[in-house]
Amino acid sequence: MIRVENLVKRxxxxxxVDGISFSVEPKTIFGFLGPNxxxxxxxxxxxxxxxxxxxxxxxxxxxxxxxxxxxxxRSIGIVFQDSSLDKDLTARENLLFHAxxxxxxxxxxxxxxxDALKFADLYERADDLVKRFSGGMKRRLxxxxxxxxxxxxxxxxxxxxxxxxxxxxxxxxxITRLPKEHxxxxxxxxxxxxxxxxxxxxxxxDKGRIIASGTPGELKKIVGGDVIYxxxxxxxxxxxxxxxxxQIEAAEKEGEIxxxxxxxxxxxxxxxxxxxxxxxxxxxxxxxxxxxxxxxxGKEIREDAAAAGDDIREAVRSYRRRHDRG
Amino acid sequence: xxxxxxxxxxxxxxFKKFVRExxxxxxxxxxxxxxxxxxxxxxxxxxxxxxxxxxxxxxxPGILGMTILFSSIFSSISIIWDxxxxxxxxxxxxxxxxxxxxxxxxxxxxxxxxxxxxxxxxFFPLLGLKIGILQVVGIxxxxxxxxxxxxxxxxxxxxxxxxxxxxxxxxxFIVMPMFFLSGAMYPVKMMPTLLxxxxxxxxxxxxxxxxxxxxxxxxxxxxxxxFPFIVDVGVIIIASVVFVAVAGKAFExxx
Numbered sequence: 001m002i003r004v005e006n007l008v009k010r011x012x013x014x015x016x017v018d019g020i021s022f023s024v025e026p027k028t029i030f031g032f033l034g035p036n037x038x039x040x041x042x043x044x045x046x047x048x049x050x051x052x053x054x055x056x057x058x059x060x061x062x063x064x065x066x067x068x069x070x071x072x073x074r075s076i077g078i079v080f081q082d083s084s085l086d087k088d089l090t091a092r093e094n095l096l097f098h099a100x101x102x103x104x105x106x107x108x109x110x111x112x113x114x115d116a117l118k119f120a121d122l123y124e125r126a127d128d129l130v131k132r133f134s135g136g137m138k139r140r141l142x143x144x145x146x147x148x149x150x151x152x153x154x155x156x157x158x159x160x161x162x163x164x165x166x167x168x169x170x171x172x173x174x175i176t177r178l179p180k181e182h183x184x185x186x187x188x189x190x191x192x193x194x195x196x197x198x199x200x201x202x203x204x205x206d207k208g209r210i211i212a213s214g215t216p217g218e219l220k221k222i223v224g225g226d227v228i229y230x231x232x233x234x235x236x237x238x239x240x241x242x243x244x245x246x247q248i249e250a251a252e253k254e255g256e257i258x259x260x261x262x263x264x265x266x267x268x269x270x271x272x273x274x275x276x277x278x279x280x281x282x283x284x285x286x287x288x289x290x291x292x293x294x295x296x297x298g299k300e301i302r303e304d305a306a307a308a309g310d311d312i313r314e315a316v317r318s319y320r321r322r323h324d325r326g
Numbered sequence: 327x328x329x330x331x332x333x334x335x336x337x338x339x340x341f342k343k344f345v346r347e348x349x350x351x352x353x354x355x356x357x358x359x360x361x362x363x364x365x366x367x368x369x370x371x372x373x374x375x376x377x378x379x380x381x382x383x384x385x386x387p388g389i390l391g392m393t394i395l396f397s398s399i400f401s402s403i404s405i406i407w408d409x410x411x412x413x414x415x416x417x418x419x420x421x422x423x424x425x426x427x428x429x430x431x432x433x434x435x436x437x438x439x440x441x442x443x444x445x446x447x448x449f450f451p452l453l454g455l456k457i458g459i460l461q462v463v464g465i466x467x468x469x470x471x472x473x474x475x476x477x478x479x480x481x482x483x484x485x486x487x488x489x490x491x492x493x494x495x496x497x498x499f500i501v502m503p504m505f506f507l508s509g510a511m512y513p514v515k516m517m518p519t520l521l522x523x524x525x526x527x528x529x530x531x532x533x534x535x536x537x538x539x540x541x542x543x544x545x546x547x548x549x550x551x552x553f554p555f556i557v558d559v560g561v562i563i564i565a566s567v568v569f570v571a572v573a574g575k576a577f578e579x580x581x
Contacts, residue, residue: 100331
């Protein structure tokens, strides 16, 4: 559905996207994961035909993003990082505007707008001005708007940025329903590792390059397996039993013993069966995508992000101020 | 290529927002009336115009031009607001040509400005002017083409500015000089030669001149029109086409 080959985008001396390639299968959720300023928004802008790449190729639904921008635009819906709703219009008016802009048939128009309002759970608020909506409501409205013209691909650029945890989890539930209910492929960016877990495939991007890609499970294998922590009545005896049963060392730390295994979920039942009488508590930690990022780049995704990302963002902005007044 | 439904919905949006924002209507109507009655009324005593129209009557076409100038530019400048608040992205990423966007915005300016000019026009009996129905039709026609041209010019301006801090720059250094160098407040032929050059490249001049033809059909002296009517209308139409084409190109550019 999406195919990108060797894409490069330079803003003057700054290389925002440095030769990336990937492809996305239809009706999946593809996550583009990386710190701020890694090149995620630039990539989306190129795919959405808002920016021309310096070199490389990008295709959406078989259409070339540079040469066939009109066909590409008809195939995509977008939810930008910053809201692009008209706050002085009502929810319904914003949706109708979109329907006219994309030339939805007159006979379909009102039905699709109603459907979108219901889907976004905003039907009761349809005729309220958007400026009276909460952040989460605006985002749901934007996602629903992006689907009105039945796109093949929906782009979500940091869809949960600035939302409170409750709205975030609501929005995720809403987004994960999309591929099935709307036959749409989702391309999303985020710098929240936990959010990327819902993706079918993920590409981790840092400084304009893809440094790893795969399913969330595959990526987590990069950091190794699960860690099982046990509290027991007799740690030394338990450690000895574990050595005998699994031929692995269990180390002790702060009164707990812990062991690393590839598949924790299949080890725990055996563990309980064999040494159950002395186990007081057991917990297991699975690697997160955060650990993956840490392992690959040697830094946390969020902390460094603010500083480095803002620099690039500022450079890009001032470059665009000088060169691109469109 | 120009998409009708896109032009329609861009105009409908502007119209809806205009109706909702009553304060904007009040201020755009109040400004020309203040100029007409306070400036015009005051100056009438100072400027003897002999047998022809009084000074207050003389500036009436200019005041109609002012109404159109301000409201058309204001309407186009809303593009800068749309950029600032993100809504422009929704339009730019849609599968429509940039010309549809420019034509849609210019048409919005045309409809809203002409509406306001017609409201000002309705004050003509208070000035002791006699304007027949055919003249009204002509005036509305000139208002339509003039406001389209000015709105298209405004879009061209807006395509060069990113933030609304630039609004006051546009107002002080482009809009106000355009108004004073248009023959609105004093006849073009009485201006110093250097200023006449600026006047002649100002599209507003030709719009106001066409309105003078229609409002004072029999006046041939200093207070009458300066150019033939057909030249006035021709210049405005050509200017519209040029502005739309250039503004469309300016929107087309990618970084």
